[in-house]
Amino acid sequence: MRKASRLFEIIQILRLARKPVTAADIAGQLEVTVRSVYRDIAALQAMRVPIEGERGIGYILRPGFDLPPLMFSIEEMEAIVLSLALLERTGDSELKQAAKRVSAKIAGAVPPPLRQTLDANALHAWGFAAPSASAIDLALVRRAIRDEEKLDLAYRDELGRATERIIRPIALIYYAETANIVAWCELRQAIRNFRSDRIEDCQPTGLWFKGEGDGLRQIWVNGWQTNASAAAG
Incomplete structure (x- = not known):
């Protein structure tokens, strides 16, 4: 996982947490080393992201900080839903897992009327799905x-x-x-x-x-x- 993606994911983990999250927990979710998490936390704090805590105890994101909201129209949401469904046909296991995470993040962030578009299960991508490549990642x-x-x-x-x-x-x-x-x-x-x-x-x-x-x-x-x-x- 690239550093920019890790920094974003750490903010998301802390934003959704209800109690302090240890570096070991974050490292387990991101599949990186604890040392990498310590460096990323320090980098975020240097960028004035209000993360509080310390090693061995855990970290929290101070209330009031959030990423800019994403606002979608109904048509844009339908485009996202169908695009994520099409990823199921690529045979790329990492992209398919990423699509599921995107769906969960969007569902948790959008207002209820748009969330109904995700829950309705009205858009589908039918057709042959490519098999996962066995010899290549x-x-x-x-x-x-x-x-x-x-x-x-x-x-x-x-x-x-x-x-x-x-x-x-x-x-x-x-x-x-x-x-x-x-x-x-x-x-x-x-x-x-x-x-x-x-x-x-x-x-x-x-x-x-x-x-x-x-x-x-x-x-x-x-x-x-x-x-x-x-x-x-």
């Missing part, structure tokens, strides 16, 4: 895209031939049957698509392509725009 891929970290793939092409690839991932496309990683392939020296169901192993390399992501995405976009223009001609 899509959350790892999404983090690599954000952090611009190269990945090491053990991959089989459409003919079943095994290859080793070092890639620079720039996008992730969710289809009904699989997810495709769009990446610069260092073996082919070109943009390639890698189907998640053909990946036999995927590991971070600790090597980076900082600052190159936007340029590589533009090469990708230019390529499919050129292909679309040729097809139309």
